[in-house]
Amino acid sequence: MAKVKSLADLQKLKADLQTKVDLREKGEGAENLVQIKVAMATCGIASGAKQVMEFFMDELEKRNIEAVVTQTGCMGYCYAEPTVEIKLPNQDPVVFGDVDIKKADEIIEKYVKTGELVNGIIPQNYNTIDE
Amino acid sequence: MHLLVCGGTGCKASASDALEDKLTKELEEKSLQDEVQVVKTGCFGFCEKGPIVKVLPDNTFYTQVKPEDAKTIIEEHVIKGRKVERLLYLDPETKMHVTDSKHMGFYKKQIRVALRNCGFINPESIEEAIARDGYAALAKVLTEMTPDQAIQEILDSGLRGRGGGGFPTGLKWKLTAKEKADQKYVVCNADEGDPGAFMDRSILEGDPHSVIEAMAINGYCTGATKGLIYIRAEYPLAITRLKIAIDQAREFGLLGNDILGLGFDFDLEMRYGAGAFVCGEETALIHSMEGERGEPTFKPPFPSVEGYLKKPTNVNNVETYANIPVIFLKGANWFNKIGTEKSKGTKVFALAGKINNVGLIEVPMGTTLREVIYEIGGGIKDGKKFKAVQTGGPSGGCLTEKHLDTPIDFDNLIAVGSMMGSGGMIVMDEDDCMVSMAKFYLEFTVEESCGKCAPCRIGNKRLHEQLELITKGIGSKADLEKLRDLCNVIKDTSLCGLGQTSPNPVLSTIDNFYDEYLAHVEDQKCPAGVCKDLMQYVISHDECVGCTACARVCPVGAIAGERKGPHTIDSAICIKCGACIEKCKFNAISIQ
Structure with missing residues (x-):
């Protein structure tokens, strides 16, 4: 990676990365791309988030579902760890709590494949700085 | 179409399980189970108005839904596409029904500023x-x-x-x-x-x-x-x-x-x-x-x-x-519009203890403890009664029922004898003994004191010893006053913040739960049933059938009695391990 040498560089970089993230999130040109974020802070890992993340990566590949699985920080729902956010193309992200391997399997089979919601959704109960 | 039913503990307490069953049954009766799914969710953070039902994709937000409302929701909303007016949330200010949750910004008590990217970005990228x-x-x-x-x-x-x-x-x-x-x-x-x-x-x-x-x-x-x-x-x-x-x-x-x-x-x-x-x-x-x-x-x-x-x-x-x-x-x-007059912005709190939604929250300064504990936190575990919340960790104090409507900010918390600290909030219920709680925090400060100045090194040690005695029921009313004096001396004379604040848990519990301290020293009783030395295990002679199970499991041989005759526990020998209670099939043993 070349160094960011000026303000213009940083702005250009931001715009590029933003488009990249947007592309991924809006799924243009990649209609079947599912985005999965696993909360991997200390609390999540202690509750088994690592195994869940590996399960998602392995199983999605085995089941031929094109998806991006990434880690993220704490979502704040310690009472329901591990927590996982799933974003289907062109839809609002949905957060699921208490996701063990069994739940992860159900999520793939139902929500990811057919869009049918499963028990254990955690509703978003906060505003962001952009609202 | 999806019907999201809140399965948070608060809503469960107001029959959301029955509601969920009812909705599922109604859908089956109308053969709609393939088109409409009933899904259980976590807490919406709006327990006061529970049970909550949210309809997707139109985001309709129904509050205080009773099991008998299931039929109406299915027949009106699901089949005919008409929202059930009377179940919609009533905006307390405009007195208007709010039809969808996207316009219910006010119900979201949290705003994430410091946590804006936590849980969104990959921290390693x-x-x-x-x-x-x-x-x-x-x-x-x-x-x-x-x-x-x-x-x-x-x-x-x-x-x-x-x-x-x-x-x-x-x-x-x-x-x-x-x-x-x-x-x-x-x-x-x-x-x-x-x-x-x-x-x-x-x-x-x-x-x-x-x-x-x-x-x-x-x-x-x-x-x-x-x-x-x-x-x-x-x-x-x-x-x-x-x-x-x-x-x-x-x-x-x-x-x-x-x-x-x-x-x-x-x-x-x-x-x-x-x-x-x-x-x-x-x-x-x-x-x-x-x-x-x-x-x-x-x-x-x-x-x-x-x-x-x-x-x-x-x-x-x-x-x-x-x-x-x-x-x-x-x-x-933008920033200084959030919060109170003297405390701007938001504060992150770590909710822990006897609260349903343990976790990290971020609220504007000025949010009340009631909103944090009952709405965002989902209330007290197992339907128990709220007793106190410790803010500011070992340097803070405990706040009680009467402080629930105090807007949380730096100055208000200090005014009521606690402090913001770094934002830990430990919630306690009726089963927690406040003397033991103060003792726990003192144990921490005694251990963590660096030992440089005498008030903190010696004073906190003495405070801890005194509390130890109280939890054993030893002491008098006058000792409680001495305890208070010692606290004030440590606060006034310690070198740094650790010692200057370490007596806070003791002072605030004496102030707010004086009766509980008195009960320990005057009646030798721990009202919350926590202090082991003040408890007695007693066998009710009416219930006891003389099966001898308790006597056999007692590790110290404190239980005596004839076979098929009532047994008795010798309090002087009993170590209050609780093994006998677990073994007794007749609920004959109780703690007094």
């Missing part, structure tokens, strides 16, 4: 941070503002230190900026030590770049070219992610020499703490970084004048730093 405006504030400050202007922006924002003291951040920066020296330092205090507080760890694990960026801004404002992050070695994941983030920032030229080609040099180093509570105090922290013992020294001189290696040093907490970039991007005027 600087690209994702930059895509979400990472380092944009640094660029803005470096290109558009002089250090004085930038400090003024922070002053205008009203930001106060989130580590506990609540000192105005802008003023702290200004004091360091005005010192003349060949080298200055900015420090990030990541020595989070309050039992039950983990917001700093979460920020560093979830969004390390926000802290790095803010430290660089701080460096530009104060004239420091070096930054140090003092973090406890018990946070290995936070350390790993910080290291990755620092390396990435260097690689991108956002740390190092000539940042953004604007002639500003700034770089960061990490320093590891061994996990001593006192090292959260800034002078002790600085000594620890210098390789000295982690002991506080008297202020003045303040670190802004004479800090790390005797050079001017500005120390801020992790959460304070996490707020900085937002202030520059959104403007001081």
